[in-house]
Amino acid sequence: MHWQQRPPNAQQHLTASHRSQGLCAQHGALEAHLRRALRTASPSVAQPSALQCLTALKLPATPGAPSTAPSRHKAGGGSPFVAALAEEVARLTAAAAEELRRLWEGVLRVVALLPATWRDLQKLRDVDLPYFSALCDQVGAGSRVAGGSVAGGVGG
Amino acid sequence: MEVLRVEWEARDALLDAPTSTSSAFFEPSTPLPDPSTLLFSPQPSPGERILGLDAFVRANVATCARLAAAHDHPAALAAAPPPEHYMRSAGGAVLQPHALEPLLLALSDTYQHIRELQAQRDSHSAPASDSPNPPPAPSHARAEQQRERGEAPPPPPLLARFRRKSTKFWFRPAHALRLKLALLPHLPVHTFRGRAALSFGCATAAPAPGGRDSALVSSVYFDDSALSAFQARLGRPDGAAIVRARWYDAPAPPGPPRLLFLERKLHREPWTGEASEKARVAVTQPALEAFLDGAPLAADDADARRFGAEVAAWLAAGAGGERRSALLRTRYRRTAFQAPEGGAAVRVSLDVELCAAREGVEGVKGWG
Numbered sequence: 001m002h003w004q005q006r007p008p009n010a011q012q013h014l015t016a017s018h019r020s021q022g023l024c025a026q027h028g029a030l031e032a033h034l035r036r037a038l039r040t041a042s043p044s045v046a047q048p049s050a051l052q053c054l055t056a057l058k059l060p061a062t063p064g065a066p067s068t069a070p071s072r073h074k075a076g077g078g079s080p081f082v083a084a085l086a087e088e089v090a091r092l093t094a095a096a097a098e099e100l101r102r103l104w105e106g107v108l109r110v111v112a113l114l115p116a117t118w119r120d121l122q123k124l125r126d127v128d129l130p131y132f133s134a135l136c137d138q139v140g141a142g143s144r145v146a147g148g149s150v151a152g153g154v155g156g
Numbered sequence: 157m158e159v160l161r162v163e164w165e166a167r168d169a170l171l172d173a174p175t176s177t178s179s180a181f182f183e184p185s186t187p188l189p190d191p192s193t194l195l196f197s198p199q200p201s202p203g204e205r206i207l208g209l210d211a212f213v214r215a216n217v218a219t220c221a222r223l224a225a226a227h228d229h230p231a232a233l234a235a236a237p238p239p240e241h242y243m244r245s246a247g248g249a250v251l252q253p254h255a256l257e258p259l260l261l262a263l264s265d266t267y268q269h270i271r272e273l274q275a276q277r278d279s280h281s282a283p284a285s286d287s288p289n290p291p292p293a294p295s296h297a298r299a300e301q302q303r304e305r306g307e308a309p310p311p312p313p314l315l316a317r318f319r320r321k322s323t324k325f326w327f328r329p330a331h332a333l334r335l336k337l338a339l340l341p342h343l344p345v346h347t348f349r350g351r352a353a354l355s356f357g358c359a360t361a362a363p364a365p366g367g368r369d370s371a372l373v374s375s376v377y378f379d380d381s382a383l384s385a386f387q388a389r390l391g392r393p394d395g396a397a398i399v400r401a402r403w404y405d406a407p408a409p410p411g412p413p414r415l416l417f418l419e420r421k422l423h424r425e426p427w428t429g430e431a432s433e434k435a436r437v438a439v440t441q442p443a444l445e446a447f448l449d450g451a452p453l454a455a456d457d458a459d460a461r462r463f464g465a466e467v468a469a470w471l472a473a474g475a476g477g478e479r480r481s482a483l484l485r486t487r488y489r490r491t492a493f494q495a496p497e498g499g500a501a502v503r504v505s506l507d508v509e510l511c512a513a514r515e516g517v518e519g520v521k522g523w524g
Contacts, residue, residue, distance in 0.1 A: 111354050
């Protein structure tokens with residue numbers, strides 16, 4: 001796809017916040033679930049400790065590589081709390097990985113859309129400046145680009 | 157309180173500060189992000205979303221670690237903050253350590269590319285844009301192109317002298333990511349080792365690159381048993397000096413000798429009319445070891461040999477006639493923000509994971 005072409009859902013991607021809202025909701029659900037499980041927990045030396053569970057859930061060194069640790073379901077052991085912990089950590093991991101993947105997707109899309117040279121940018125003058133300005137805005141470029149006002153600022 | 161260090165350096169011509177070095181404590185002007193507010197932002201930028209993800213992971217990891225510790229030790233740890241080993245285990249289960257750093261590097265490249273587009277715009281007005289000369293490749297890509305062509309990077313100068321003004325700040329570890337994101341729009345991350353460059357304007361979806369935004373910096377400081385150099389550094393009389401050997405990144409693989417830097421920081425009082433300076437010479441590991449054993453500094457450059465002689469005299473002039481030797485080792489991870497091409501008018505460096513160890517104790521020696 002040429003960089004001048006607008007990807008089908010890029011603008012939607014740049015403005016959407018529903019995924020972040022989902023992360024927030026998950027945080028509250030996770031803590032509530034674990035607290036309920038903790039109230040009914042009765043740790044015993046025969047059962048794996050929560051620390052053992054967390055250690056067993058360690059991510060593989062290479063993202064995407066198969067984990068050599070026990071499976072996340074088995075890592076829970078017999079304690080209801082430890083099982084709940086393993087389950088919630090798995091959900092938390094999935095949510096973080098998904099947000100990280102989408103962040104990469106957004107940044108690499110901007111990278112692909114940014115013109116390689118200023119000469120290429122000039123060709124864009126009458127084509128789609130507001131959209132290009134929005135892209136620059138998303139990466140925090142404090143500048144005016146060929147008549148398109150671009151406000152600066154990045155999170156933090 | 158655990159704090160980390162950020163150092164802001166600028167060439168003296170650019171600053172009007174009356175003192176060459178000062179210290180302060182960095183505090184963000186706005187509160188740290190709260191997942192419940194930040195994540196609901198109607199239009200988060202990538203930087204805000206990175207901070208949001210970081211805050212989300214931190215909050216949940218702390219929750220998991222606290223509850224797990226309460227499960228394993230209900231009486232002892234119910235009200236205490238989660239132990240560090242619980243935090244480490246929970247953190248390692250949720251997100252790869254340093255998983256956000258490649259993303260910061262990609263953002264850094266993007267900002268730098270936009271700055272270079274702006275520079276091209278400023279230097280090429282409309283008629284000049286038809287010039288047959290192609291615009292230069294983005295700076296972050298040039299090192300990669302150089303490597304692909306098998307060209308070695310230019311050797312470091314034999315003797316380099318720096319006259320900079322520094323302002324040092326302390327900051328809390330929780331602010332490190334926020335501070336990096338605040339700096340990215342202004343200065344790119346400088347990596348000591350090369351890395352794959354992003355291809356801008358390329359329709360093909362690029363793979364997410366890896367890499368870390370920081371590198372290990374190791375230093376060995378020389379002093380006598382009375383710590384005379386350290387005391388002088390604190391008192392800062394005119395002529396106070398420290399000498400150190402410094403090297404970057406992880407242990408070098410077998411092959412050519414590792415290149416280290418022999419450095420001297422010399423403080424001069426303003427009334428002398430002289431400027432404080434840092435001077436350093438690049439030497440191979442065998443050459444440095446021979447120098448520390450008393451041999452003259454092996455260098456082709458007369459300035460470097462003269463510098464070596466001055467350092468040798470300083471090493472021999474410890475308190476009570478004692479010869480100064482390797483006494484203290486420091487190691488930390490440094491993220492450097494500076495303009496490419498060596499024209500670093502302003503440079504910011506963030507140092508984290510600071511460690512210090514007595515040299516020669518419990519195996520702390522060598523140049524690895």
